[in-house]
Amino acid sequence: MNTEQIEILLKEKNLKLTKQRKNIINKLLEIKGHFEIEELAYKLKNKGIKASRATVYRTLSILKELGLINEVIKHGNKTYYEVNLKEHHDHLVCLSCGKIIEFHDEKIEKIQNKVCKKFKFKPYYHRLEIFGICNECQKKLKKRG
């Protein structure tokens, strides 16, 4: 997924390619990893890129509709997004340091599909979040006693 492809997608949907949208998309492709909307808005502002918070929210909403970004983690009252660059994957979230580890397991995906078939449920997308303590934090916590 690159800028051009996204631009084509927007055109197909009769969506205009404004400066703001270009800027937001470029920033997203630069970030690559997980991000929060507020963080993104802040980073844009910090780089002198003009895009109001409302526009950021509206643009992300469109990109989500288009399947270019996903809500991958919901923790506390925050939503973390991710650009849909790689193969689908799920996440381990460290409750101590906030680190996010990606993993993909084909077996889990297959079993999920089986479960859906059993219920005649048509799956669109899923989110699997495993919350716990990462290796580094376990070590730190042990040291402290």
Added chain:
Amino acid sequence: MNTEQIEILLKEKNLKLTKQRKNIINKLLEIKGHFEIEELAYKLKNKGIKASRATVYRTLSILKELGLINEVIKHGNKTYYEVNLKEHHDHLVCLSCGKIIEFHDEKIEKIQNKVCKKFKFKPYYHRLEIFGICNECQKKLKKRG
């Protein structure tokens, strides 16, 4: 899990068993299924049960700490809770009618544990949400064209 057991747990933690807490707990045990905080606050109010919204939030926060309720679904900007009565399970969420279907698959759980071991990650809890269209809604949508 019943009222008595919960009361004992509260006492162990030096938490007082106030009228409000009793009422909230009873209501939760009555609901059994999935609920939102606002919905709970409303139902309590509707039954003439006195418990301010702040108290409902504070009580649910405690019950969550104690592991008596869980955040099982995060969708849109809403959080859905569930009383921890049954064995752990995950959810299918219909994007059309909002229906929630519970499922449990031991294989998925085991693979998750394997994944955690691989990353030396200590899991505390997880949440798997599969969003899609339920069987009934698929039928309805077909009929409409």
Added chain:
DNA sequence: CTGGCTGCAAAAACTTTGCACCTCA
């Protein structure tokens, strides 16, 4: 040109908090 987009500010929705008063143990 003009429909769609933007910025602003206000509002909505959800959640937390400070404080004075109350109540369970």
Added chain:
DNA sequence: TGAGGTGCAAAGTTTTTGCAGCCAG
């Protein structure tokens, strides 16, 4: 009696929206 709990209202967060003006196509 006193630590902890409650209600209220205010404030904090996150997200959405109405509207006037702007701009890409």
